[in-house]
Amino acid sequence: MRIAIVAGEASGDLLAAHLIRALRARLPQARFVGIGGPRMEAEGFESWWPAETLAVMGVVDVLASLPELLRVRRGLLARLKAEPPDVFIGVDAPDFNLSVERRLRRRGVRTIHYVSPSIWAWRGHRVHKIGRAASRILCLFPFEPELYTRHGYQASFVGHPLADVFPLEPSREAARELLQIEPDACVVAMLPGSRAGEVGHLAACYVATMQQMLAKRPALQFLVPLITRQTREQFEMALFQAGAQDLPVRLLFGHAHEALTAADVALVASGTATLETALLKRPMVITYKLGKWTFRIARWLNYLPWAGLPNILAREFIVPELLQDQATPQALSSALLQWLDDADARRAVLARFEQIHLSLRQNNAERAADAVLAELKQA
CATH class of the missing domain: 3.40.50.2000 (Glycogen Phosphorylase B;)
Known part of the structure; x- marks a missing residue:
């Protein structure tokens, strides 16, 4: 055959x-x-x-x-x-x-x-x-x-193959041990995308969001997994241009799954990474930015009210989506801090993520x- x-x-x-x-x-x-x-x-x-x-x-x-x-x-x-x-x-x-x-x-x-x-x-x-x-x-x-x-x-x-591979209960302790993060640290994973175009649109906004969050929570730590040397250089440039080289942020080559598992909450560019974040049971805020006219065309063609895969699978907004002009550092930092402050909301969304995981496994x-x-x- x-x-x-x-x-x-x-x-x-x-x-x-x-x-x-x-x-x-x-x-x-x-x-x-x-x-x-x-x-x-x-x-x-x-x-x-x-x-x-x-x-x-x-x-x-x-x-x-x-x-x-x-x-x-x-x-x-x-x-x-x-x-x-x-x-x-x-x-x-x-x-x-x-x-x-x-x-x-x-x-x-x-x-x-x-x-x-x-x-x-x-x-x-x-x-x-x-x-x-x-x-x-x-x-x-x-x-x-x-x-x-x-x-x-x-x-x-x-x-979905990822639902078979990812454990139903990922170990945050093991991920933190691997990344050498203190067990009681408050960690935010920041995923700006895998492509240079995505990172180019989001890097400066991500840096400003970290600065906004730190102004209210000085003990926060940030993990930024990046796949290529080019995207790493883009993010480093955004840090330099913002005068933010001293932020408590670690840029990782890859290790997105470990970063998400180790984190308490995540900011994720819309795409497959949002499904990975749901399967790894981490509360998230979904964001994305495109060129002005590209976004308008995409919005015109898109007939669903949701952009992120967890919301599409749930058929409702179970996690916030802040896209394009809504994706300001103030709005993103507020949404992320709200996850950290609301334990009941975290438990409820994790239960929805488990339902999604089981349906795809x-x-x-x-x-x-x-x-x-x-x-x-x-x-």
């Missing part, structure tokens, strides 16, 4: 690696080929191109990489058409994978799209584009399948493998 998979970026590589392991336990002779990363290769995957080929973001980067992306897509399709796989699985990367899935499906190949694009937030018309390209869509969130099935497309809820890799096997039976 021959299973083709295309995954881009580290998150797709991890998802696909877990799926390959689950499938190999049931199909030990299966061959896995396509585009993937080191985790997939560690599971015996044969990668024709590295996953980083697809890891481009932003209009400028995409345009610059377009000739290479088109060349890779042509080469991939040529190989898959010459020797059709039993099933093709596109893991996320919808702009690349949906076009591949559509062409292969026309030739009779069963196609699966793993990770539904966020049609529930905006660009809802894409449901038909996705449904025509994929024989089945594997969804990470429980409300997503109905968006497809109401139009006659097959979709399966397989749970579905043994993701096994359920995804079940869905793939169902498609193989129909092939």
